[in-house]
Amino acid sequence: MQLSVIILNYSVRFFLEQCVLSVQKALENVEGEIIVVDNGSFDDSCTMMHTRFPEVKLIQNTKNLGFPKGNNIGVAAAKGNYICILNPDTVVAEDTFEKVLNFAKTQENLGIVGVKLIDGSGNFLPESKRGVPTPWVAFTKVMGLYRWFPTVSIFTKYYAQHLRPDQTGKVDILVGAFMFLPRELYLEVGGFDENCFMYSDDIDLSYQVLQKGKDNFYFHQTTVLHYKGESTIKDGIYMKRFQEAMRFFYQKHFKVSFFFETFMQLGIFFFSLFKTLQGKTMNQKEPNTYLLYSSNEKLVKELQLVLGKKVLFQPYEGEKMVNSCLFKRKHGAEIILDNEVVSFKECIVILELLKNQGFTFKIIPKSSNFLIGSNNNNERGMILKIR
Structure with missing residues (x-):
């Protein structure tokens, strides 16, 4: 089998339905399978899956085990030579997997492939391609230096701005909404680290693949719609878990001074606070x-x-x-x-x-x-x- 698409769901039943529909269409010319892992949803996601998609493999967890463990469970059941970790609040084009598979097969040292992501208003999502968030790179992100100096390379590594959105090339970090890679490589690095509940797991997996000497790629020739705000409500819980996730990544991969660690924790706090406020629903004008x-x-x-x-x-x-x-x-x-x-x-x-x-x-x-x-x-x- 060529491809296993792993979709981890937690109580986004309608987005899941649309996502699975789009994946089914995109697999019509690909030998593949869909595996939906439900992390103890409180809505009728599983009932919908049984009713509308009885042919799709559904794994039902009794509680929310987190993003890493949920996906690891899905990959353990996969049979494809390649896997695609896919968020349920995404929509793939009918030719997405064909294009990505063809690209992957031409790479001799393949790590992870990510694609161009847009939000529900059609705008490019810059997290589609990122750099390793070293303390310095994270600092430029937290302070917004990448916005102030968009042509200065030392300030633009967080969003891998050496590549344009319409340019395919090597990057360090890809986002967990869409991660395509050989199944053997995923298993070789141990999959997502289950010590991290969510938020830095995609960074950690991308970084582990880099440490294996593999090349990660941003592939712009297909676009995936990612509603983004749907998988996570940006509230106080988000802020707490975001801080924990960044602390987890730094403690695992970097040694920094007490002063810098304290400074970064303050930066993370204000950044996550900004994301929390940013996540509050804005007043929208009614369409005319x-x-x-x-x-x-x-x-x-x-x-x-x-x-x-x-x-x-x-x-x-x-x-x-x-x-x-x-x-x-x-x-x-x-x-x-x-x-x-x-x-x-x-x-x-x-x-x-x-x-x-x-x-x-x-x-x-x-x-x-x-x-x-x-x-x-x-x-x-x-x-x-x-x-």
Whole structure:
């Protein structure tokens, strides 16, 4: 078997449903399997999986065992030559795995491959590619020096700014939302370190692979949608675990003076506090218009009932819709994409092309009774049942 996709879920049932749908489509031309590990969800994630995806291997843990252990359990059950660690709040394009597999097979010293990630508004997520967060690199991140001096290399290592978002190349650290690597290599380094509950596990795994002399890559030729705010609520618990995670990584891999360790802990505290405040849901303006791209006009009435506003129906005509005059007239509109006719890859392309133009986006996954999306990467997103 070529590929095992491991999806660790914790109570994000609707995002999980959309994610598994997208992975199934992306595996149609790949010999692969999907393994969903549920970490003791309190919602009906497992019921949904049994009902809608009975063919998918589901491992049910009785409690939340954390990101590292949950994924290690999934990999232990995997049969693929390669594995992909994938967050449940992601959407992959139909050709994502084919492209990544083809790239991986050309590398002689392959470590981990990561891909271009965008958020629910179509904006690039800079954590798609990162450098090793040495004390100095972490300092430049905490102090925001990478923003102030974007052309000075000593300040831009945290987000691996030697590579553009549209440029494939070697990087040090990749994000746990999408990590593709040989299964044997994952097992060789011992997988994710279970002493870390979450947050620095992807950094640690990437660093361990580097220490084995392997090359990690950022691969830009496929884009994955990552809602990001959905897997973790950025609250006081987040701040505590983020501090613990960074402390874990430094104590494991670096020796620093007492003074610098104290300074870094203060920096981590203020950085995690900023992330907590950043994660609070922002007040969003209500869309002034809803545009449904579909082939099913009956959906209009259903959406109008739940949204309480007029919904304009637009027959989907492919990517050429992006340049239509209708879009130019509808600044501030919410675009609803019906996955029955709009592929996941096309959804991703549309988000990227129309980012920062005043639109928000939602997707109706194929054969589902809800629409789903997120207007920025700091909020939990929105689920709205429509049937």
